[in-house]
Amino acid sequence: MEQMKKVKAKVLSQTKIADDIYDMWIESDLAASAKAGQFICVYPHRESTLLPRPISICDADGEGNRLRIVYRVAGKGTEELSLYHTGRNIKILGNLGNGFPLSKAAGKRVVLMGGGIGIPPMLQLAKELKREGKAEEITVISGYRNGQLFLKEDMEKYAPVHAATEDGSAGTKGNVLDAMSALSIRPQVIMACGPMPMLRAIKKYAEAEGIEAYISLEERMACGVGACLGCVCKTKEKDEHSHVNNARICTDGPVFDARDVEI
Amino acid sequence: MEQMKKVKAKVLSQTKIADDIYDMWIESDLAASAKAGQFICVYPHRESTLLPRPISICDADGEGNRLRIVYRVAGKGTEELSLYHTGRNIKILGNLGNGFPLSKAAGKRVVLMGGGIGIPPMLQLAKELKREGKAEEITVISGYRNGQLFLKEDMEKYAPVHAATEDGSAGTKGNVLDAMSALSIRPQVIMACGPMPMLRAIKKYAEAEGIEAYISLEERMACGVGACLGCVCKTKEKDEHSHVNNARICTDGPVFDARDVEI
């Protein structure tokens, strides 16, 4: 396993790209080894909020030492983050977690599904799958609340992107699965990140269709490195590390084979 | 009593004027009513340090809406303060406390004694006494650790200033009382601010000589407005407000007639 580290990093830019959604580029040499589906932890400066905030890697430019995160302002920590200006030093821990298993896409029609703030990791994933060039076909389906289709253009550099919107203001009205059936897309592999109800529906769909699905889970974290056992998810079989039916999302995940977890 | 208020203010400038000692000008309309010996409370922004920090008014430019404080970095709060740059918004509460009784100087030879970080209020006091023009003679004696004679020049605009230094590197070697006797100055009234041993010595001297002394006391504060009873000093007689032998430094002081307090 590659060495994790807590490093000083620098904010290169910060842009608001939709309601409450911010796009930040960070200077850090973690970019060189960052993989789609991995995440970093950002440590707030406010002293009342001590715990690191896990945020997925949205884009990594290894040569330029640049990492990108896209996040929604959800509370105090992300609010603080949204106020950082260019040049601000921040502390981050990375690269954390396993990332998506690119090899599973080889020779397959793969659909990437991102829902809401689960969309960002799909950009890096599309980029890596495209770069690998082993998937037979890559399609992205992104679920948005409304017509603010953040990151859609970025992802289109690597694969066709279909949008689903809750309010029907763009793409298919409904969720990502609605869009998939409306578009009659029948993937052999799904890779997804998004809210729990979406992931549950994908797991159910994949099981019904007998296809593979790799889903990225979220849970409240304290350490981010596998030490506190705060971030577990239920597993179908006994987990190899914990010897109970719990896996740590931060180190054993965040990406799991949908069949292996009980969500 | 004039209304106190917690107000947003702005840092106009910040200069380091001696080892660990900073000189800050603040934009605030509190300047118009600020009196020598009064203080403001500065609220730290760091969320681990909640309590306001009491700092004496060193200089007040009522027309320019400018207040000046001079402080020593003593811990987390003052360290934070020392990092503020020009333009920074801060929250302050003022003007607090009673201030020095200028009227007591009328027709008298008055000596102002400042020791270390008790020097700053002497500047505003010298200025006000000079402006009133009622004192027969005003002399300042400032006690420093070493030859870094901060605020000496500023005070010389209003009165002759003699320095005492602990290491003998400037003025009289010794403390403010050593300097006074070396210079054969015999005041009728002393007004003083400084460390407790200095104030104790002044109280003793004044009592022995049968002269008046007004001393500004310090104590750890929580509210700054007389509500918490954290900041009391022992009084000789029962205090009118507390009905015990305790007066609140923040509201009944910080300046007391030396005869009235047990220090």
Place this chain on the structure above:
Amino acid sequence: MKNKFFTRKFVPAAQSLQAMRKVWLFRMNTKVTIAGVEFKNPVMTASGTFGSGMEYAQFVDLNRLGAVVTKGVANVPWEGNPTPRIAETYGGMLNAIGLQNPGVEVFLQRDLPFLKKYDTKVIVNVCGKTVEDYLEVVERLGDSGVDMLEINVSCPNVKEGAIAFGQKADCLYDITSQIKKKAKQPVIMKLSPNVTDITEMAKAAEAAGADALSMINTITGMKIDIHKRAFVLANKTGGLSGPAIKPVAVRMVYQASHAVKIPVIGMGGISDAEDAIEFLMAGATAVAVGAMNFVNPYATEETVKGIEEYMRKYGIEDINSLIGCVE
């Protein structure tokens, strides 16, 4: 002054405009009742953090508060502890005031008339070293126009023993029933968090006839200055308060309010309306703002306003529907 939203009588014609309706015509009740005493809203001041009310009257409109709870009042003036009495800790503070107070006579002559000028309830926090001390104050306040009594059996900063009343269920039962016999006003017993089982204490107070409970008083703590190699407080230990203790306070309010039928007044680290609502949801019928007054002198009034905003935002018509709503 009554709660301005609740008493709004006239309903203008703009009723159909949803937004305006939401903001302007929304009728809300912020009144809560404890032991027959009605408070215009559930926001009080925590004893000892608001002086006699006078000190903060220059910052907040006392008329806007549910009640002003006074600093502890004893039968005779108390000197309190030596200084330093205050220490700062991470997200909180320690105090060891030692219940300095001018005694009940001064309270009646000076502080009460001041408070009675305002349209808010007055709750007197009563302290003592012996049961007799408490009873003397309680009797003296009998015909005073004070609305309620809060009995502080939990101050950790007084050596003479008051805390034992708050840490042993049988002592608490005993003092509560004796006070109830003499008291003309409803009695709130203020419980100490420095106990193994808060429900045991809550039940003892209830069984002895207490009309309400308030909690938490401060948690005993200590700070050492490692450079001076000395305790920061002259008293060595002090009571911890402020945001740091809020989770402990919420837990105890939850536990106690589910263990007894009498109302609970919650406090401990409340800074704003969000915190206050958290206590209400945990089961508190009213709340008090303490140490955060020192950090923000406007905290009490802002909490009142913030609760109203929350109610408007979520369309909550009666604040009583929030009390204990999370189970």
Place this chain on the structure above:
Amino acid sequence: MKNKFFTRKFVPAAQSLQAMRKVWLFRMNTKVTIAGVEFKNPVMTASGTFGSGMEYAQFVDLNRLGAVVTKGVANVPWEGNPTPRIAETYGGMLNAIGLQNPGVEVFLQRDLPFLKKYDTKVIVNVCGKTVEDYLEVVERLGDSGVDMLEINVSCPNVKEGAIAFGQKADCLYDITSQIKKKAKQPVIMKLSPNVTDITEMAKAAEAAGADALSMINTITGMKIDIHKRAFVLANKTGGLSGPAIKPVAVRMVYQASHAVKIPVIGMGGISDAEDAIEFLMAGATAVAVGAMNFVNPYATEETVKGIEEYMRKYGIEDINSLIGCVE
């Protein structure tokens, strides 16, 4: 690796230059001894916050630590509580892990061999639901090469009763003496802060033969999400830890270490060397860094270094002279 300053043998000629002398030639002892076990320095990891040591070995050199204290180990694997298990509070955090652990067999086969590669002491935190559970683990660890046992009778997050052992003096006495009968290693009893009188518990453990005490475990707390109207933790309550609780922990360490003769290991909100030294001065013989590992993965090693710097700065030759020096 031994403490580099203590073992420095050669004294260069520059001795006369005061500054260099102070920095380079200063011989300091950071060793402390608890129940006959010598620790190279007093800095340990708090149980449950450092995984099995492996997770943080990539950040800190375990050889630099006085001891690694493991997550609670039971006789069989435990599932722990449902999620969410973590909530953030002002200057602290709540956890309700519920002692998930893979059981003593996995510990012996996987985690212990890893830890034994390092030159540090290994203390195993033992948990159980019944006295028999505890005894099973204690016996199983008998010949394992583990240096000490820390008995967790104070976890507030397990419903089945373990906490009762830590909240009732007679239960604590009983379990301690039973464990002492079976244990081959010295026994540390880890006390709960959720008690009325920590000295009563400390004395009960001492009387039953405990070799040392550690404190504090987490303080029971609760957090409610007022927008979702729900508890943040699935378990409703959780244990509060972090800087917020430090004053309470320092006070209890002071009280307990002055009430008993056996050594006390102090913890609760330690972030750095200053905090660690505060606990030593209050009476702790060693200290542990807990939740702050999550905030700064380098916290343990930085604490070791910071203590050395403090000792150099003040010319303290033996760390033992700091222990309990503030009275």
